[in-house]
Each structure stands twice: as structure tokens, then as C-alpha cells.
Amino acid sequence: MSPAPSRPASLAYIGLGSNLDQPRKQVATALSELDALPLSRVSVASRLYASRPVGPQDQPDFVNAVVALETYLSPLALLDQLQALEQRHRRRRERHWGPRTLDLDVLLFNTTLVAHPRLQVPHPHMHTRAFVLRPLCEIAPHLRLRGQPLEQWLAGLGDDVTPLA
Numbered sequence: 723m724s725p726a727p728s729r730p731a732s733l734a735y736i737g738l739g740s741n742l743d744q745p746r747k748q749v750a751t752a753l754s755e756l757d758a759l760p761l762s763r764v765s766v767a768s769r770l771y772a773s774r775p776v777g778p779q780d781q782p783d784f785v786n787a788v789v790a791l792e793t794y795l796s797p798l799a800l801l802d803q804l805q806a807l808e809q810r811h812r813r814r815r816e817r818h819w820g821p822r823t824l825d826l827d828v829l830l831f832n833t834t835l836v837a838h839p840r841l842q843v844p845h846p847h848m849h850t851r852a853f854v855l856r857p858l859c860e861i862a863p864h865l866r867l868r869g870q871p872l873e874q875w876l877a878g879l880g881d882d883v884t885p886l887a
């Protein structure tokens with residue numbers, strides 16, 4: 723991620739999800755594309771997980787993962803990059819909460835709160851979603867959301883999220 727500016731990098735956590743067009747491949751490819759984003763590098767990536775869909779059940783299971791991304795981009799510049807990357811995967815989203823080729827969500831950005839029409843950070847639903855919390859817990863077990871450890875949030879949710887072999 724050269725050139726290295728003099729200020730420290732930010733640490734963003736990004737959630738990845740796919741349930742269309744070879745989801746494992748979509749997510750695996752996106753992991754290396756995230757590492758190649760300008761002024762950014764993936765410092766840790768979770769394993770890939772299979773998860774039952776949250777929302778409408780008449781759609782395929784998802785593949786999910788979470789990465790920690792060191793970045794010198796601002797939250798909105800990062801969002802622009804993630805949306806461009808989704809488009810390169812010819813993102814299809816057939817209906818609200820329906821199947822998609824690739825979804826990339828900014829979950830956390832340092833301890834920054836972002837309340838912008840295009841972006842809310844922390845992601846407003848992340849503490850309710852095992853498909854985010856389980857991989858996040860693998861790479862950042864120390865994190866707390868709304869004052870509560872990830873494991874505690876997970877304990878209150880059905881656990882239908884399992885690592886892929």
C-alpha cells in the first residue's frame with residue numbers, strides 16, 4: 723500500500739457475502755481484490771463460512787467472511803472503492819434482502835461513528851447477525867459492540883454459521 727503517508731493507517735472491518743454465481747469463488751476473489759485496493763491492505767482474513775439466509779428463505783445459502791483492512795482511505799472513499807468492486811463482480815441484487823453476487827459492507831472503521839446518508843458505521847445490523855459476528859469473532863475476539871463482547875451477542879443468536887472445509 724505504498725506510498726506510506728506519515729499518519730497511521732485506519733483499521734476497518736469489512737463483511738463479505740455472496741449467494742449467487744459460485745459464491746466461494748466470488749468471496750475468495752474479493753479477498754485478493756480488497757488487498758489490492760489503493761492505500762490499503764488486508765491484515766487478517768477470516769475463514770469462509772456457510773450460512774443460512776437471513777431474510778427470505780427461498781434463496782441459496784450464503785458464503786460469508788470478514789477481513790481487517792488497514793487503509794489510508796477515508797470511510798467514504800473506502801465505500802466508493804467497495805461499491806466499484808461490487809460492480810466489477812457484476813453485482814446483481816434481484817430484490818430487497820434477496821440473493822446477490824457480492825456484498826461488501828463497512829462494519830467498523832476504527833472506533834469512528836459515521837452517520838452519513840450513504841454510510842452508517844458501525845453497521846447498524848451487525849450485532850444481530852451471526853453471519854457477521856462469527857467470522858468477526860474469529861479474527862477479532864477482543865472486540866465489543868455496544869459495550870458487549872461479540873461472544874455474548876452470538877450467544878443470543880441461532881448459530882447456523884459454519885466454517886467451510
Ligand code: ROI
Nearest residue numbers: 739773774775776777784819853
Ligand atoms: N444472510 C446471510 N446468511 N448472509 C448474508 O451475507 C446476507 N446478506 C444479506 C441478507 C439478505 C440480509 N441476508 C444474508 O444482505
